Amino acid sequence: MKNPDEKGAAPPGVNARRRFLQGLALAGGAGAAHAAFGAWGGSTLSDAFADFFQQHYQRMTEAEISEAITRIERKAKRRYGVDIQCDTTPAQQGVVFGYAINVSKCRGYRDCVHACVRENNLSRDTQYIRVIEMDRDSTDLRHGDHYYDHEQVPLDGKYYLPMQCMHCDNPPCVKACPVEATWTEPDGIVVVDYDWCIGCRYCMTACPYQARHFNWGSPALPPEEINTATHYLGNRPRPAGVVEKCHFCVQRTRKGRQPACQEACPTGARIFGNLLDPDSEIRYVLANKAIFRLKEDLGTEPKFWYFRDK
Amino acid sequence: MLLLIVLLAGCWSAAGAAGPPPATSGTSTAATGSDWDWSGFSGLDDAPVTDRSGRGGKSTGLPVAPKIGETAVPDFDAPARKTYALFRGMPSFDVIPSQRDPGMHPCSNCHQWVLSDPRPRKLKQPHDNFELQHGLHGKGKFWCFTCHELSGKGGLKTLEGEKLEFADAYVLCSQCHVDQARDWVYGAHGKRVSGWQDKRQVLNCTACHYQHRPALKTRTPEPGPRVRMGLGRPPHWVEKDKRPEADRVTRAAWKTEAVPDEKTGLETRPEGRRDSLVENGDDEKS
Numbered sequence: 001m002k003n004p005d006e007k008g009a010a011p012p013g014v015n016a017r018r019r020f021l022q023g024l025a026l027a028g029g030a031g032a033a034h035a036a037f038g039a040w041g042g043s044t045l046s047d048a049f050a051d052f053f054q055q056h057y058q059r060m061t062e063a064e065i066s067e068a069i070t071r072i073e074r075k076a077k078r079r080y081g082v083d084i085q086c087d088t089t090p091a092q093q094g095v096v097f098g099y100a101i102n103v104s105k106c107r108g109y110r111d112c113v114h115a116c117v118r119e120n121n122l123s124r125d126t127q128y129i130r131v132i133e134m135d136r137d138s139t140d141l142r143h144g145d146h147y148y149d150h151e152q153v154p155l156d157g158k159y160y161l162p163m164q165c166m167h168c169d170n171p172p173c174v175k176a177c178p179v180e181a182t183w184t185e186p187d188g189i190v191v192v193d194y195d196w197c198i199g200c201r202y203c204m205t206a207c208p209y210q211a212r213h214f215n216w217g218s219p220a221l222p223p224e225e226i227n228t229a230t231h232y233l234g235n236r237p238r239p240a241g242v243v244e245k246c247h248f249c250v251q252r253t254r255k256g257r258q259p260a261c262q263e264a265c266p267t268g269a270r271i272f273g274n275l276l277d278p279d280s281e282i283r284y285v286l287a288n289k290a291i292f293r294l295k296e297d298l299g300t301e302p303k304f305w306y307f308r309d310k
Numbered sequence: 311m312l313l314l315i316v317l318l319a320g321c322w323s324a325a326g327a328a329g330p331p332p333a334t335s336g337t338s339t340a341a342t343g344s345d346w347d348w349s350g351f352s353g354l355d356d357a358p359v360t361d362r363s364g365r366g367g368k369s370t371g372l373p374v375a376p377k378i379g380e381t382a383v384p385d386f387d388a389p390a391r392k393t394y395a396l397f398r399g400m401p402s403f404d405v406i407p408s409q410r411d412p413g414m415h416p417c418s419n420c421h422q423w424v425l426s427d428p429r430p431r432k433l434k435q436p437h438d439n440f441e442l443q444h445g446l447h448g449k450g451k452f453w454c455f456t457c458h459e460l461s462g463k464g465g466l467k468t469l470e471g472e473k474l475e476f477a478d479a480y481v482l483c484s485q486c487h488v489d490q491a492r493d494w495v496y497g498a499h500g501k502r503v504s505g506w507q508d509k510r511q512v513l514n515c516t517a518c519h520y521q522h523r524p525a526l527k528t529r530t531p532e533p534g535p536r537v538r539m540g541l542g543r544p545p546h547w548v549e550k551d552k553r554p555e556a557d558r559v560t561r562a563a564w565k566t567e568a569v570p571d572e573k574t575g576l577e578t579r580p581e582g583r584r585d586s587l588v589e590n591g592d593d594e595k596s
Contacts, residue, residue, distance in 0.1 A: 102498070110532035127535045146535065152528035256507035267518070267526070268501035279401055280506070281497025289498060309493075 047071055056180065057193040057232065068195070069232065076237050080223040088232045089254040091187035097248050097303065098188070098275040099259075100285045101162055104309040105269035108133060108153040108160035115264030116164075119249060120235040121227055123219030128246040129164045129261060130210070141294070162270075164261075165190065165211035165246035166294070166302030176206035182243075188275070188303055189248050191233040197242040204243060208295050209302075212245045248272075275303065382408035382517050384503065390511055391477050396484055397495050403510035406503060407477035408517035417464030426460050443523040457482055457521075476516075483515045 054060075054068055069086045076084045113129045122128065132144035136157050144161065154160060167190050174182050174190065181196040182203060204212040218240040230236040231251035238244055249259035253272070257263075262270040273280035282305075285291065289307040296302075390404030420436075430453045442452070459467045466474040466482050474481055484491030493499035494512070501518065504511040518526070 105499075107526065107529070108531055109529055110534065113534075114532050125536055130535065131531075148531070149534055151530060153531045154528065253506065256505040258502070258505055262502075265501070268499065268513075271497065271502075273506045281502065281510075284496040285498045288496070307498075309489075309499075 047075065051195065054195055056196050058183070065232070072232070072236055076226075080221065080226055080237065082223055082226045082228060084226065084228045084230050084236065086230045086232055086236050087251070089251075091185050091189075092254065094274075094276055096188040096275045097167070097253060098273065098282050098286075098305070099167075099248070099303065100271040100282050100289075100291070100305040100307060102269040102271070102309065103159055103161055103306050105267045106131070106160040106162060106265075107267055107269075108148070108158075109266065111264045111266055112162060112261035112270065115260040116246070118225060119227055119252075119260035120247075121219070121221055121230070121237050123215060123217075123221060125220065126213050126215075126244075128211070128213065129162055132161045132163055133158050134161050139292070161306065162261075163209055163211070163294070164304075165248075166209050166300070166304035167246075167248060169301035169303060170299060172206040172208065172298075172300060173203035173212060176202040178202060185233070185250075187254070189233075189250055189253075190245075191247050191250065192242070192244060193233070194236070194238045194242045194244065199241040199243065201243060208298055208300065212243050214243050215240050382410035382520070384513055384517050385409045388477070393495070394478070394481055396481070397492055400495050401510065403512060405477070405480065405514050406511055406517070408514045410516060410520070417458075421464060426455070428455055428460060441522070443525070444521065445524075477514065479521065480515045483521075 050067070050071060055064060057065070060068065065088055069088065072086045073084055076082060076086075108131055110129075110131050113127050113131060116122065116128050117124065117126070120128065130146040132141065132146045133148040133155070134141075134144045136159055146163075167184075167188055169184075169188070171182075171184060171190050174184060178200060179196060179198055181198070182190060182192045184190050199214070201212075201214055204210075204214060215238055219238055221237065226237070227235060229251055231247075231254070234247050234250035249257075249261075253259055259270075259272055262272045271281050271285055273282035275282060275286075277283065285307055286305060291305045291307045293302045293305055384406045385408060386406060388407050388409075390406055393400070393403060393405055444452075456469070457466055459465045459473055466476060466479060468474060468482060469485055480491065480494065484494075490499050494515070497510070497512075500515075501513045502510060503513060515521075
């Protein structure tokens, strides 16, 4: 901490003021440009206009969607210099996704957290998954700590509870959205149309699980680490000022793959599958294990269960 | 007819020689480790150590489970094994074999010449690289040949004496760990490496649990989230006892000393922060 008596290297007053005014002018200009060219930055004028008039995802025609996709890919190329493939794979028939986590097996390594960050092109200061360190024999989330930073995990007397979007069947965030930019897909995934979101963050306050995250600035993404296999409703690079959240890796799961967090989990604590398939692993867990959901009394009906071995 | 009888007898004797097959794969038990890809190993000595981590070099197209402690590397090159029907109504799935201590396998590299010593004793070279810490094993209740086959072929055997290959280690584990085995069979335990829609492929028990010390080790976690503004400790926060002595800031440092005025003798309390601003003097001079 600096002693207040020490004199900082303050610039002479004239220069300071001039620099301040210059900065103000620059910021104003940048703001104006920002408004004109959309939140993406670096768009051409035609792209900016097309973005402005782009419809809600569910109301776009096939042609409009494909145009929007080419725009998204073009902007990503211009901004990051990376060729991404953005697809719009629809939900499969007869599939509703569910998730179950074995809290006896989760050891708090946070491998899932960082697999998610890499897979979903998250800004490097955002994490969809929060692994909460809980006191044994307690489910009181108020005493949980997700900032834990030990040399070795797991600690004795603690257990680890990963939380992410629960993909509620009765999602309060969807009800809160004033522009219907977030909705439940037929396969149960609650998605966000990032281009329709106005960034009001009502959904963030409505969500009882703190699952939604806001892009305060343009996502800080190293271009060489961008995952190029993207989905319109999933992990495409997001603009600043919109809300995003876990989408069960829609770009993977709709093609039969596992979500990145399941794939990264080294202990096998994460179980993902189709709730409508009676032979699926998750159905076995729901039928044979002592399961619980978080904040069930709120009636949000999460499709995200926790269970213990014993 | 005679031919048929001869054929049947041949099959019968072959099956008998290979030991009673627990379920389906009579041929696999007779094969000498054919499910293991030993292409990188010409022998025990001077064997080139190939990268079998599955991460570098060759891509198998399948996801690789990261290591925990002494995790064995899943052998995605070897064909996945069909499972024995351990439980009623078991859904069919494949088991990815895991591979550990490749330099020590196959046992027959040595034990085709060296006879196994069945007497319990303190292990010496080359078997001194592990210690039995598997429940009762470490207390002398079990011995190597509770699970390992005594003959030179190398492999495992059940408590009833049925021969098993290393890739079928889960049969061995399920003899005692019935609850875990049931969960593993139906999908509540263990690691699935295939997609949710593909044919179910799971890792063998030994991929995560080192068979001679099955408890998992602790590990350093990956970094957590940043503490949000106003929600917790500031980013420069250091635990009280760990602060370097020179950096300690006490409240006294922020207070200015009361100085008696030279002329009047009254004590005044100059405002330090205000003074420093004035001394910088940007506003006044410009």
